[in-house]
Amino acid sequence: MGSSYNPNRWRRYADWDERPLRLDKFAKEDPANGFSAFSSPADPKPSVKINAGSIVSMDGVLAHDFDMIDEFIARHHIDPAMTEEAMAMDSGHIARMLVDMNVPREALVRLAHGMTPAKLADVVSRLNALEIAFAYSKMRARKTPGNQAHVTNAKDDPLQLAADAATAVAFGFDEIETTMRVSRNAWSNAVACAVGSAVGRWGVLFQCSSEEAEELRIGMAGFTSYAETVSVYGTEKTFIDGDDTPWSKAFLAAAYASRGIKMRCTSGAGSELLMGFHESKSLLYLEARCLCLQRGMGVQGTQNGGIDGAPLTATIPGGVRELMAENLIAVWLDLECASGNDARSTESEIRVGAKILPYLIGGSDLICSGFGSILAYDNSFNPSLFNGEEMEDYLVLQRDFEADGGLTPLPESKALDLRRKAVDCIAAVFEELDLGQPTADMKQSVVIASGSNETRSYMPREVAGISEAIKDRGITVVDVIKALAKRGFREEAENLLNVVKLRVSGDYLQTSAMVRNGKVVSAINDPNTYQGPGTGYRVSESRRLEINSIRDVLDQDEVLRSEAMHEKEEARRIGYRVIGEAIPSDDKDEIVIGISPAFGLKLFQTTASHRLSDILKNMITAIESRGLKARIVRFNHTADTSFLGLSAARLSGSGIGIGIQAKGTAVIHQRDRLPHNNLELFSNAPITQLEHYKGFGANAAAYALGEMPEPVVVPTRGEAMGSRYHARVALIYAIETALTSEGAAPQNIEVKFKL
């Protein structure tokens, strides 16, 4: 790695310099400048004083000094009937209640109604990361976990949005969220994603993140079903700088509900720090204020956990633990939690995996508040913690931990069908509503494209025309439903109608609502009732099988099929003929090559994909080039490399033997040695090349001639050999061991090379 020579530097540091991790910048803890995760000298001590039913001071501030946030929390969050009891309790005791499976969730939620921001922060800061994760899993409002996807692209191409929305739906996301590169394309994005999300099944909620007033209008036209862009902040100056107040945001919350649109707020650590008004308070304390505010506003939930501030928070000591802690406060306050795991907070894949794990195994209402279902460069929000590139990593994590991360593997052929259907649907809508005439080439390029770099489709400027036409002509979801039905897409029309119908009853406005199998599932009818093992959310057997169904899995049939393909070819290259029982010889010029039971009979290539005929030929040639003879003996009593080698050596007149398994693992042994104290060993068959086997033959001959050769070393680059090969190896080895029988005699084999 490090190319320049520096006598005063351990070069491991140069190696570390090259790791993706070193692209991450880390910040020093500095509470005065706002860089502290859990506590700052400027954080207030928890306190509350009540007089005649109203709050006269809170967290060390007298009522007449309350800023807008204190005021709103005091008036709308704190329950005066509850607060004295809750605030009087020892924080350490409450912290233990949070991780005590015998203390019901409702009891803790009741206490939270009386707790101030400083008290909530004080309690959760006493928990370590594992305790926070456990408490989060216990305290989250809805039992069944879910997930949310970003669906965007770099061109705002509606065909691709429809195809990618349909794909995200098929992966199992419960919500999809879009935004634009060019803000005036909002209406086009909304129509495209609404149509795409109606392909395959119904019930995925959809959001088009745009300017507040525009977003509400798009919602009223029926294209979207939820919103989460209503941001709140933990200091008054940040709030004002964000051009809102707690009252303006709370009014907006009521406005969304009045239109039957589900809504959550957004807040996260680091926003006050990014916006420059942090008041030297810790991230957690400021976030506790945001969350109390949200509960006071009466929103059902929050998108929380750093969000845009997550990358900054992750630069601070304890920052990632803080993100977990603020999520815990959110669910403790009984809010739906779309728990971040959104903006990519690191270049290190290890940090990505570690970040997601607590949420994956503990569950969350929406594990990611934006899993990038598209490629990172197509994500108009910025890359997510997980992106389209890493989809399969996430699916495998689910399988590894038998944890429900909300997603399900999608077979290739199904993905292609859905993408084609989605593109046909949006094209039909555009044609029917006279918005565009996508060509067959545009459509085909989108169907197969992994990302927008590969498409020949709409560009942002054309999209702007479409978007403005939708807006200006007052097109609504009803027009789109009619267009779909008219062109024969009745199922998709029905699916879209069903989502809009949700707003009539408003059932999905309740806390943590999503739609599963055509039914609204929320904290009301699917409450999290965790009380220890066997309770709360459990992965059912049928769900487990879904999670397990990743592609390209190996079984013994697969191994045998692959070997059968090579059987014929090997038959043309080599013949093995049994010529009698093998017995010890006193011919000093001979080396015995002991082959395993299935070698050339059922198995025909090494794990490095070398033909067994080539392996044998190379070893025999090398032995013969030293003037010695090779005797091939098949052992039937063992398939173990060491014993193959030792047994061969014991038969060999020179006392030197080679043992080799069909998968390519080989050993040079000597007659009088202990079984595992061999002369040389090739343990990494998958990286062992023909020249190494040749060298093995030559070295065996050298030992027989009394020389001390340089052992053949197979260079490894540190590949995770076990992960790549052990499943196959175990299946292959089982084929070998099935052919062994106790006390079976070794056989001399005449080997004939045919080519």
Add this chain to the structure above:
Amino acid sequence: MTRKLTLADYPLAETRSAEVKGTRGKSLDDISLDAVLTGDVAMEDLRITPKALADQAEISRAANRPTLALNFERAAELVNVPQDFIMSSYELLRPGRAKTKQQILNVAQIFRNQHNSPAIAAFFEEAAEIYERRGLYTHRF
């Protein structure tokens, strides 16, 4: 339906699909694709009603979510308020938009008197007080 709704009544779309109705009185059962295609069902029928929000508020209270219930009740008061007035009222609540307390109080009066929205009116009046104490009636560039 005089008794208070409980958690068992949820989801209303499943427990009482015939009683849940849109703005023009169409029940969930009436709102079908065919009805949309014949023009019997329009966007108007796909809106939530004050009644539905009041019902959801009752359910929220039963689930010990009083603040969510209050939001639904405020929302119920906004259902029939025209979109433009909602947006201009929202704009007025943003920092520095109102130059005087009276501007916000005037809007509160409109909500109370013209839109029968007493909770929203009280909410605006509360904001007007706090904004004054926090000095928000200042010019912002």
